[in-house]
Structure formats: C-alpha cells, structure tokens
Amino acid sequence: MLDALAADIRRDVTAPEGARIHWLPRDGAAPGRPTLDAVRESPLRPGRSYTWAAGESALATNVRRHLVRERQAVPRSNSGS
Numbered sequence: 001m002l003d004a005l006a007a008d009i010r011r012d013v014t015a016p017e018g019a020r021i022h023w024l025p026r027d028g029a030a031p032g033r034p035t036l037d038a039v040r041e042s043p044l045r046p047g048r049s050y051t052w053a054a055g056e057s058a059l060a061t062n063v064r065r066h067l068v069r070e071r072q073a074v075p076r077s078n079s080g081s
Contacts, residue, residue: 003035003055032059039063044071 004010007025015021024034032055053063 001035001038003032032056032062035059036062036066040066040070 001022001024002013004023004025006027007023009025010023013021022038024038026034035055036059051063051067053060
C-alpha cells in the first residue's frame with residue numbers, strides 16, 4: 001500500500017512477482033490515514049503472519065498497535081516494541 005497526495009500523483013513502482021501495489025490517495029486526509037484505514041479493513045490470512053510497515057512514525061506505530069492489540073494478529077513479543 002502506497003500513500004499518494006492525490007489520485008493523479010503516482011510513480012512507476014515495480015514489485016516482486018506475486019506482490020500487488022495499492023495506491024491510496026490522501027485527498028486531503030492526514031498523511032498515513034488512508035493506509036491505516038486500509039490495513040484496518042484488510043482481511044488477514046489465518047495462521048502466522050508477517051507485516052512490514054514503513055512510513056511516518058505515527059503510521060508505523062498505529063499499524064503495529066492495530067495488528068498487536070486490536071486484531072491480535074501478531075504476538076507482542078514479535079512486534080519490535
């Protein structure tokens with residue numbers, strides 16, 4: 001998931017085979033808000049998962065908090081916090 005200032009502002013980005021890129025336009029929302037909302041709405045595969053998040057500090061913190069506390073998808077001991 002990549003955050004973009006607006007729907008018409010995108011860069012060419014390549015991804016490894018099997019990976020999908022999702023552009024999330026902010027359209028006036030706070031930086032990272034569309035990404036955090038998308039993570040909250042995304043289904044998770046059953047079983048052990050691996051998530052890597054990069055971005056503004058509050059976004060990474062909120063993604064980790066959501067996955068560890070709210071969805072209990074990642075054990076706290078594996079969260080890097």
